[in-house]
Amino acid sequence: xxxxxxxxxxxxxxxxxxxxxxxxxxxxxxxxxxxxxxxxxxxxxxxxxxxxxxxxxxxxxxxxxxxxxxxxxxxxxxxxxxxxxxxxxxxxxxxxxxxxxxxxxxxxxxxxxxxxxxxxxxxxxxxxxxxxxxxxxxxxxxxxxxxxxxxxxxxxxxxxxxxxxxxxxxxxxxxxxxxxxxxxxxxxxxxxxxxxxxxxxxxxxxxxxxxxxxxxxxxxxxxxxxxxxxxxxxxxxxxxxxxxxxxxxxxxxxxxxxxxxxxxxxxxxxxxxxxxxxxxxxxxxxxxxxxxxxxxxxxxxxxxxxxxxxxxxxxxxxxxxxxxxxxxxxxxxxxxxxxxxxxxxxxxxxxxxxxxxxxxxxxxxxxxxxxxxxxxxxxxxxxxxxxxxxxxxxxxxxxxxxxxxxxxxxxxxxxxxxxxxxxxxxxxxxxxxxxxxxxxxxxxxxxxx
Numbered sequence: 329x330x331x332x333x334x335x336x337x338x339x340x341x342x343x344x345x346x347x348x349x350x351x352x353x354x355x356x357x358x359x360x361x362x363x364x365x366x367x368x369x370x371x372x373x374x375x376x377x378x379x380x381x382x383x384x385x386x387x388x389x390x391x392x393x394x395x396x397x398x399x400x401x402x403x404x405x406x407x408x409x410x411x412x413x414x415x416x417x418x419x420x421x422x423x424x425x426x427x428x429x430x431x432x433x434x435x436x437x438x439x440x441x442x443x444x445x446x447x448x449x450x451x452x453x454x455x456x457x458x459x460x461x462x463x464x465x466x467x468x469x470x471x472x473x474x475x476x477x478x479x480x481x482x483x484x485x486x487x488x489x490x491x492x493x494x495x496x497x498x499x500x501x502x503x504x505x506x507x508x509x510x511x512x513x514x515x516x517x518x519x520x521x522x523x524x525x526x527x528x529x530x531x532x533x534x535x536x537x538x539x540x541x542x543x544x545x546x547x548x549x550x551x552x553x554x555x556x557x558x559x560x561x562x563x564x565x566x567x568x569x570x571x572x573x574x575x576x577x578x579x580x581x582x583x584x585x586x587x588x589x590x591x592x593x594x595x596x597x598x599x600x601x602x603x604x605x606x607x608x609x610x611x612x613x614x615x616x617x618x619x620x621x622x623x624x625x626x627x628x629x630x631x632x633x634x635x636x637x638x639x640x641x642x643x644x645x646x647x648x649x650x651x652x653x654x655x656x657x658x659x660x661x662x663x664x665x666x667x668x669x670x671x672x673x674x675x676x677x678x679x680x681x682x683x684x685x686x687x688x689x690x691x692x693x694x695x696x697x698x699x700x701x702x703x704x705x706x707x708x709x710x711x712x713x714x715x716x717x718x719x720x721x722x723x724x725x726x727x728x729x730x731x732x733x734x735x736x737x738x739x740x741x742x743x744x745x746x747x748x749x750x751x752x753x754x755x756x757x758x759x760x761x762x763x764x765x766x767x768x769x770x771x772x773x774x775x776x777x
Contacts, residue, residue: 364488365459365671370466374688375681380411386675388682390418391433391443393426393665398698406694407685414678427451434460434670441673442682444665445500447483448737449493452666456499457490461668462676463497464683471684473501476704479729480505482578483662494578500666501687504700505722507661507731508558510649511622511630511640516543520628528566528596528652531629535605538628546600547627548610549618553747556597556610556754557735558660559631564593565651565658565732573658573732579775585738586764594753594760601754611751633661634701634718641714648717650724657721658730663703739774742767 392400397420404416419440421429430443431454439460445452455461468474474481487496510531512524517534520541525531538545550556564573567589576583600606607618607627615632619639622630623646630640640646650657667686669679685691692702699715701722710716725731736743749766752758 365456365462367463367466369676369680371470371677371680372466373470375470375677375684377411380678380681381413383413383675383678385413385415386678387415387417388442388675388678389438389440390416390682391426391430391440392418392420393423393444394420395423396420396444396665399695399700402694402697403686403691406691407682410685411678411681414675416682431455431458431460434458434672439670439672441670441675441679443668443670445668446665447500447662447733450740452484452500452668453486453490453493455490455668456486456488460671461499462671462673463488463499464501464669464680465498467669467680467684468498468501471688473687474498476689477663478726480663480703480726480731482574483731483733484666492579494574494580500668501683502663502666503687503692503695503702503704504664505661505703505726505731506633506635506664506701507650507722507725508561508631508633508659509651509721509725510562511632511636512647512649513622513625513628514645514647516628524647524649525652526649526654528563531562531652534628535600535603539603539605544607544627545605545629547607547618547622547630549613549615550610550751551612551614553751554736554743555615555618555632556750557747558633560593560597560750561658561660561732561735562631562652563596564590565660565730566653567593567596570656570658570728570730570732576771577733577735577738579738583771584768585771586768591760591764594750594763598754598756598760602756611755634722637714637718638699643712643714643717646714648714648721650721651730656728656730657724658728658732659725660734661725661731662733664700739770741774742770745770 400418404418408414408416426444427446430445430451433439434443434455435458445455481498482494484498484500485496486493486499520537522534522537525534535545548555548559576585619632619636623640634648651659667683669676669683673679689704692704692706695702696706701718735746745766749758749763753760753763
């Protein structure tokens with residue numbers, strides 16, 4: 329399974345990304361910016377081979393996260409076959425390396441024609457603000473992307489000056505949905521006489537029943553500090569409207585995280601810990617070790633991203649479900665790293681064709697073949713694996729407007745503020761009230777810069 333943790337590792341890159349902002353001559357939000365990127369070679373339909381052939385023989389330079397290699401190994405030959413005058417030169421980078429270098433690379437004289445970025449202020453906002461990437465509204469329309477993305481398209485939208493996130497033009501496109509959900513052990517649930525929990529109340533009852541039976545109810549590994557925050561999202565998404573959380577993350581004026589339902593969510597999660605429902609030593613356990621333990625048979629539930637299905641793969645033993653608000657499933661989640669077209673490219677049509685192919689309905693089956701969850705509808709997946717559950721959960725989340733995005737997108741320092749404070753609350757050293765005050769103070773300071 330594509331292993332791109334959308335919370336913890338992005339925080340590790342925040343410092344280097346922030347340094348790159350200065351070097352690239354941009355800031356977020358507010359501050360100076362370069363002229364917005366102009367739309368050149370606008371398209372009204374899918375890019376044809378004849379259009380690209382007019383560019384002559386060329387090399388398309390592409391930067392991508394190393395987690396894309398399996399997918400690109402299938403896409404690039406198909407692209408080069410469809411556009412035979414183009415050779416793709418792709419460079420794979422680790423997530424941290426990509427985030428630390430992409431801003432300066434796109435600002436250089438030899439910027440790649442296509443690159444992946446990252447939603448949020450630190451990377452995509454900076455690229456937009458500096459005028460380094462081309463708006464893709466015409467591409468999204470030509471390849472029926474907006475319909476597939478639905479309301480979640482807002483995570484890819486910016487004002488032309490990069491000062492507003494969550495509305496405006498589309499600046500990136502990503503073909504897959506990454507979401508936090510509930511992995512469960514089917515045999516253990518059956519032994520407890522329980523159905524798959526679909527509400528918060530059902531989940532509470534299942535945790536209590538598991539403990540009473542001598543099982544570890546919930547496996548957690550939080551040494552990355554992100555996993556507890558993602559686990560919280562299942563509770564928070566059940567109690568607070570997803571649209572309110574997204575408004576806060578994207579910086580809508582007047583938005584706040586300091587509301588009673590979020591205090592209730594934090595206290596509820598802390599109650600799981602104090603009741604002994606969470607595996608002991610979770611703060612000293614890595615997420616990978618926790619996943620491996622669960623896959624080996626420990627525990628009844630594991631809350632984590634669908635990217636962990638590479639380890640928790642056996643559909644006969646395990647299942648995966650969306651959130652805990654029946655009929656409106658919500659949890660942390662977003663599309664994968666978005667693909668961008670350089671505003672400096674002298675091969676714009678070829679670049680648009682490449683990004684268009686990656687994000688087309690025709691390529692969704694290719695994406696699913698490498699165990700990634702497309703936002704376009706595909707067949708149910710291979711029987712006997714957990715992948716059909718991932719497709720069902722993703723559709724339930726997207727159809728109900730349930731992606732919360734990621735809490736740490738809200739500001740360039742929110743990861744540390746949120747995770748450190750949550751650790752203290754779960755450990756009994758802090759209160760939900762204090763944490764919510766810290767979180768909202770961080771948000772307000774960022775948005776008044």
